[in-house]
Amino acid sequence: MRHFSVQLSPDRKPKPEVSTLRFGKSFTDHMFLMDYDPERLWHDGRIVPYGPLSLEPAAMVFHYAQEVFEGLKAYRRPDGAVQLFRPMDNALRLRDSCVRMGIPPLEPELMVEAVKALVEVEESWVPDAPGASLYLRPFIIAVDPALGVHASRTYLFVIIACPVGAYYPNGLAPVRIYVEDEDVRAVRGGTGYAKCGGNYAASIRAGERAQAVGYDQVLWLDGVERKYIEEVGSMNVMFRIGGRVVTPKLTGSVLPGVTRRSCIRLLEDWGVPVEERLLPARELFDAAQSGELTEAWGTGTAAVISPIGELAWMGERWTTPRGDIGPLARRLYDTLTGIQWGTLPDPYGWTVPCASASGML
Numbered sequence: 124m125r126h127f128s129v130q131l132s133p134d135r136k137p138k139p140e141v142s143t144l145r146f147g148k149s150f151t152d153h154m155f156l157m158d159y160d161p162e163r164l165w166h167d168g169r170i171v172p173y174g175p176l177s178l179e180p181a182a183m184v185f186h187y188a189q190e191v192f193e194g195l196k197a198y199r200r201p202d203g204a205v206q207l208f209r210p211m212d213n214a215l216r217l218r219d220s221c222v223r224m225g226i227p228p229l230e231p232e233l234m235v236e237a238v239k240a241l242v243e244v245e246e247s248w249v250p251d252a253p254g255a256s257l258y259l260r261p262f263i264i265a266v267d268p269a270l271g272v273h274a275s276r277t278y279l280f281v282i283i284a285c286p287v288g289a290y291y292p293n294g295l296a297p298v299r300i301y302v303e304d305e306d307v308r309a310v311r312g313g314t315g316y317a318k319c320g321g322n323y324a325a326s327i328r329a330g331e332r333a334q335a336v337g338y339d340q341v342l343w344l345d346g347v348e349r350k351y352i353e354e355v356g357s358m359n360v361m362f363r364i365g366g367r368v369v370t371p372k373l374t375g376s377v378l379p380g381v382t383r384r385s386c387i388r389l390l391e392d393w394g395v396p397v398e399e400r401l402l403p404a405r406e407l408f409d410a411a412q413s414g415e416l417t418e419a420w421g422t423g424t425a426a427v428i429s430p431i432g433e434l435a436w437m438g439e440r441w442t443t444p445r446g447d448i449g450p451l452a453r454r455l456y457d458t459l460t461g462i463q464w465g466t467l468p469d470p471y472g473w474t475v476p477c478a479s480a481s482g483m484l
């Protein structure tokens with residue numbers, strides 16, 4: 124284990140009541156910081172009181188969005204211990220995102236150790252209410268004060284943490300989705316497979332337009348032919364068509380989700396055939412019309428499984444047969460959350476212990 128210095132905060136915030144938490148709105152007492160420059164490389168990893176960063180207005184991240192991030196959670200097990208879910212997968216993806224964005228990659232082991240170190244200090248912030256967890260947001264920003272368009276020489280790696288309540292306090296509510304045929308989220312050769320803020324900035328308008336007309340989110344089509352399904356909002360997407368599950372393959376414009384990968388593994392172990400391939404919107408809506416499309420859901424760390432209750436595209440419409448979450452999506456949700464919170468055994472070695480019940484401090 125690497126050594127990071129720890130400067131404890133003299134003030135501790137009161138812990139918010141979990142039922143009142145809104146996603147990503149309240150933050151813990153500390154954060155992790157680490158610097159990069161070409162001479163010392165990544166150095167000076169440290170845990171300090173949570174607070175504002177001081178950056179020059181010319182810092183490159185503000186102008187050219189040279190930035191990457193990750194999202195993962197720490198879960199409180201029934202025995203009081205705290206665990207992470209596949210953190211190395213997040214660390215490897217952060218490295219890939221760095222490479223795409225011209226950022227000197229952080230060693231994956233270093234990211235996992237930094238996350239563990241912060242969770243140990245913030246152990247008391249990991250909620251024990253059902254479905255609640257401590258959401259961790261590692262990110263890297265370019266901080267050179269320079270307006271020339273080239274890679275920054277200096278970077279800051281930060282991890283912040285926020286307690287989050289159950290994503291669905293009232294059960295898994297199906298969402299309403301329409302196919303977006305104007306804006307695209309990402310294109311092949313672009314940054315779709317990297318987890319970077321710019322992808323989100325480009326997707327916000329479509330989500331807001333969808334909400335303005337009574338939908339929750341959009342289903343993205345590929346940016347080249349405007350024909351193939353890619354993702355739903357900022358989640359990967361899966362469809363149960365006939366006896367199989369179809370999910371868009373990772374063409375470069377689709378984000379390789381850890382939840383997606385975990386669902387594919389579970390489905391294969393259950394004997395459900397999974398097809399990772401191009402899926403034309405036309406084929407999807409034909410399957411909707413013929414009755415072969417029986418379930419649709421999004422996958423991602425925040426919600427785990429988000430059942431889709433309605434899909435609309437150019438005057439065509441599909442709704443779930445039962446109006447609530449389908450049996451396969453429900454089984455995935457129950458199994459994944461069971462493994463994540465430690466109420467089910469983990470035969471895959473996906474969970475990683477990271478703080479004892481009493482914590483470090």
Ligand SMILES: *Cc1c(COP(=O)(O)O)cnc(C)c1O
Pocket residue numbers: 194318354356357358359378379380381382383422423424425
């Ligand atoms: C993070 C993200 C996902 C889901 O990835 P997980 O690792 O499962 O959380 C899917 N799509 C986009 C665009 C994302 O940014």
